[in-house]
Amino acid sequence: MNKDFLYNEIAGGIAGQIKNGILKAGDRLPSVRTLCQQHGISMNTAKRVFLELESQSLVDSKPQSGYFVSRLPYLKTPLPNVSRPSTVAHENEPEELISKIYANMGRDDLTLFSIGVPSGDLLPIAKLKKEIVLATRALKGGGVEYESLQGNLKLRRMIAFRSLAWGGNLQENDLITTSGGMNALAFCLMALGKPGDTVAMESPCFPGTLQLARSLGLKVLELPTHPSTGIEIDALKKVIDKINICLLVPNFNTPMGSFMPDENKKEVVALLSKHNIPLIEDDIYGDLYFGAQRPKCCKSYDTEGNILYCSSASKTIAPGYRVGWVAPGKYKEQVLKLKLVHSISSASVNQEAVANFLKTGRYENHLRQLRRTLQENYQRYVQTIAEHFPEGTKTSQPQGGVALWVEFDKRIDTAKLYEMAIKHQISIAPGRMFTLQNQFENCMRLCIGLPWSDKLAFKLKQLGTLAKMV
Amino acid sequence: MNKDFLYNEIAGGIAGQIKNGILKAGDRLPSVRTLCQQHGISMNTAKRVFLELESQSLVDSKPQSGYFVSRLPYLKTPLPNVSRPSTVAHENEPEELISKIYANMGRDDLTLFSIGVPSGDLLPIAKLKKEIVLATRALKGGGVEYESLQGNLKLRRMIAFRSLAWGGNLQENDLITTSGGMNALAFCLMALGKPGDTVAMESPCFPGTLQLARSLGLKVLELPTHPSTGIEIDALKKVIDKINICLLVPNFNTPMGSFMPDENKKEVVALLSKHNIPLIEDDIYGDLYFGAQRPKCCKSYDTEGNILYCSSASKTIAPGYRVGWVAPGKYKEQVLKLKLVHSISSASVNQEAVANFLKTGRYENHLRQLRRTLQENYQRYVQTIAEHFPEGTKTSQPQGGVALWVEFDKRIDTAKLYEMAIKHQISIAPGRMFTLQNQFENCMRLCIGLPWSDKLAFKLKQLGTLAKMV
Incomplete structure (x- = not known):
């Protein structure tokens, strides 16, 4: 049997058990060695099975302990496909689109799903202000x-x-x-x-x-x-x-x-x-x-x-x-x-x-808090998207960072969605921005580094409703 | 008579009167119009006369009042010639020399004639430290x-x-x-x-x-x-x-x-x-x-x-x-x-x-003070150079800025002078640094943005003594 197919099949079986609730959050999975014996596969293939499950955020690895079913809720949005850009260098820069989206930076009247950093509300502003004052004192000649x-x-x-x-x-x-x-x-x-x-x-x-x-x-x-x-x-x-x-x-x-x-x-x-x-x-x-x-x-x-x-x-x-x-x-x-x-x-x-x-x-404390917020946001975004976005909407399953990638059905053009959304004070980053080729027109990036609130939830739902209307 | 020669001759005559003390610091010079009549020259030639005198720092112009003999003491060092670089682009970058001189930046144990900025002692450090603190308060999100x-x-x-x-x-x-x-x-x-x-x-x-x-x-x-x-x-x-x-x-x-x-x-x-x-x-x-x-x-x-x-x-x-x-x-x-x-x-x-x-x-107050210091330093440097540097040493006559350009006799190599000076904790910027061609080897730049002191005067004299030994 084709090796690729084999590890996919085994991973699919375990994924099914997780999705069906046979395996529950926190359950320990069989070890790599046990999996080898169970399925008669090599160590490498067994490792790929867990890697695949991990990449789907279905399992977590704990060093020296093995693999456990992830405590994340079951994600109801499927993963986008592997990107298939042309293997020739393109130069088709989406300048106009980028300028338009960048011009929204710092605008208080917009919900900025389009930014690529954690919002100021999630940053340690007061502590850093103190550090600036201390820095002018500590540096020779005040810096x-x-x-x-x-x-x-x-x-x-x-x-x-x-x-x-x-x-x-x-x-x-x-x-x-x-x-x-x-x-x-x-x-x-x-x-x-x-x-x-x-x-x-x-x-x-x-x-x-x-x-x-x-x-x-x-x-x-x-x-x-x-x-x-x-x-x-x-x-x-x-x-x-x-x-x-x-x-x-x-x-x-x-x-x-x-x-x-x-x-x-x-x-x-x-x-x-x-x-x-x-x-x-x-x-x-x-x-x-x-x-x-x-x-x-x-x-x-x-x-x-x-x-x-x-x-x-x-x-x-x-x-x-x-x-x-x-x-x-x-x-x-x-x-x-x-x-x-x-x-x-x-x-x-x-x-x-x-x-x-x-x-x-203080950095470690701040990071711990920031990571928790980002991860919780990710889960909330995905739930909201699963419930309120057009059927067939796929999302990436980031294991870190501030970005969530959303892939719509091919017929939904996110440049059009941007124009509709901005009228409702919502800014998104259309997928075409992230390439020099003609691809990702049905994708967008959402920032998960915004503080969750009723308003944010409303805006995200509204975005989903608008996407259904494109 | 050649026009170039004419304005030079008239300028030379006035310069002579200033140097001989016939015209004294603060004396008003004849107006452009008067000069025209006196010498039967055009307005343009008369203007060039004053420009020449001004470029030699011998006279100052005051708007709506005319030209006055400069209050600067008579400068005892002559001006270097116009530079004559090759009209072909060269690429002979003096990398090693530059690295060596830049590496001295910030060294407390050296007298840094080689820097190109006013030294920290001449900068408004305390006031700026306060501004930094205020800035973190004023900026949205502390910046x-x-x-x-x-x-x-x-x-x-x-x-x-x-x-x-x-x-x-x-x-x-x-x-x-x-x-x-x-x-x-x-x-x-x-x-x-x-x-x-x-x-x-x-x-x-x-x-x-x-x-x-x-x-x-x-x-x-x-x-x-x-x-x-x-x-x-x-x-x-x-x-x-x-x-x-x-x-x-x-x-x-x-x-x-x-x-x-x-x-x-x-x-x-x-x-x-x-x-x-x-x-x-x-x-x-x-x-x-x-x-x-x-x-x-x-x-x-x-x-x-x-x-x-x-x-x-x-x-x-x-x-x-x-x-x-x-x-x-x-x-x-x-x-x-x-x-x-x-x-x-x-x-x-x-x-x-x-x-x-x-x-x-505060900026204007600071600038006034800084300009006065730089100008006084310039005069002190030139006096010291005239008295203690090798005969024939020429200097630029800057009307502003932080740099004084020194041109020695052709046989004095400032790369060698640098090596001698650094052993006495003196850093200079050899002329070769300032070109991609093989020129200015007998020149150097001195920073006049250092606070004048007995020590600085001593170091400058010492530099002159070393130059005589190259």
Whole structure:
């Protein structure tokens, strides 16, 4: 029997038992070894079964204990298919659409399902204000003078310390601070690419990254991407000779919230390293996991300095502070030089404030709360969508992050839905924004980083009603 | 008689009278009209006489009153010659030298004649610390959330208001904030140029700008530059068909501190506009004038949106805050898009703090004090150089800014002088840093933005003694 079919069939059987209530939330599943014996399958196939169930949010793994039926309620929306973008680089930038949606940023009169960060209500504003005041006192000269090129030492130290949690083992000297995460990505792409080079990315993908690559004269090759497990490695293998750079968001990327399993991360790192293709890894959502453990990164498996690891404080605590960082591996000198000529140094006070906030342990408390809110929102969104959206609506099943990807029936055009929704003070991010090709016109991204309220629930239901009318 | 010779001769005569003490500090000079009658010359030639005297810092003009003998003491150091760079783009980047000098940034154990900003002792640190605290209170959400793409409205309003002083008449909507001045220049160069394009600049020129242009794949054509009046317009005319972009610092550029007269600004603007070549104008030193009035900018004469005006708060109040701005004229959309994809938005708190500081009038008080200190330092430096440096040492005669350009006899290599000086805890910026060609090896830039003290005087004398030993 075809191996793919086999693991799917076994996973389907277990999924059925969960959905039928035979297996209940919290129940322990058979071990990998037991599953092998029961079905006469290999360890690898058994592992794929659990991976599949995990990617459907039906089971959780607990280290050293095994797999358990997830405590999430049974999700009534099915998963979208793996994306199938063209394997040729396209340049069809949806500029007008993007401008329109970005112009809504900060508008108080709208329900901003379209944003890509947690709303201010979920951020530790009061604590950060105090940290800013303390930072002006702690910094030499109040932070008025240029700081060193590489960036605030305390901040770099804290990021290095925290990298232990994801197996990064970074040193303070590996890191360079930047003006937010996009700035880190920009320096990396400028350091690695020249006009005409091709960069491979997930599809769908964050529009800013697509625009950035295009503005640097790079071609973008969009990769088939599974909504739960990220890029299809076989697809990457097929185009490996066509690409110069790879840029991925392996942990809870936007818009799909896909999460690349450790095995896949390892395989991608080895594959790219073998072909001497640098990987820019964007880990801005990595701290926003719904599971029990901080996920690993591709950088965790990097032995050759081939991975430029980027992240920021924008998705977790303070978008407006513009504090980001990069561990550029063997490309450190190039990135450092770009930082020098593009910005001389980073804004001093903000970095010091973030460094101190990370240091106090308040960050962990805040993250715990934020993750709980995001996960609860995710469940509420899915329930609402299952009840109030057009039949056949599919959603991603993010295991972290702030984005939920919604796929409607083919005939529902989300650019039209946007126009209808905005008249009701609702802003969404239509799927076409997240690609340079003509695809995802029946999809949209919803931000789950808004505080749940009766009003929000009403607006979400209203959106569903409008979708039925497109 | 040759017209050039005529105005030079008349200017020389008046200069002689000043140097001989016949004309004394504060004495009124004959009016332009009187000079015409006395010498039988045209108004234009008479004006050039005063311009020449002004460029030598021998006379000051007072609006509606005429010309007066400068209150500066008679300068005992002659002016360097007009620079004569090759008219072919060179790429000989002095990377090693630059890295070495930049690495000294922030070192407390050195006398940093090499820096390009006023030292922290001359900056309004206590007041800015208060502004930061107030900013976290005033901003919605404490500045933790993303602000609008174009940047803090209050700051843009203050910059627009202040532009009246230099004839800019900017509106808040003309402006985009950036992460410091270099960031503004970077966006402009990226918006205008593609790899292989040629950008014309002053020679000598700020190393960061040279490196930035090179890192974007642009060719740099260095223009012959007069130490007092900036680029030679005839030289620009000769290469006008070879260049795609022009980038100038017309007011007190670094390292020479040259100051382009209004007539020249007007002429350059018209010339570039005629040839449809955009001008990036860097005005970061414009507020640091030693004379009676805020100088005009090229942007003051821009009627077609052909000039991208850049400036920042880094040279006047707070380098470490990274607050800059650009009025990109007709290139606004391109710059705005680059800001979006490279950094999403600016750091909110810093901008609000700078905006409020500009608003209070404390800025004017601070500037008055800073300008006085810089001008006094300039005079002290020149006196010390005249007395303690090798015979034949020439210096620029800046009418503003923080830089003094020193030209030694050809046989004195300032790269060697650097090595000798650093052993005595003195850091200088060798002339070779400021060009991509093999020139200025006998020159150096000294920062006059350090607080004068016995120690500083001693270190400057020591530098002179070392120069005699090279």
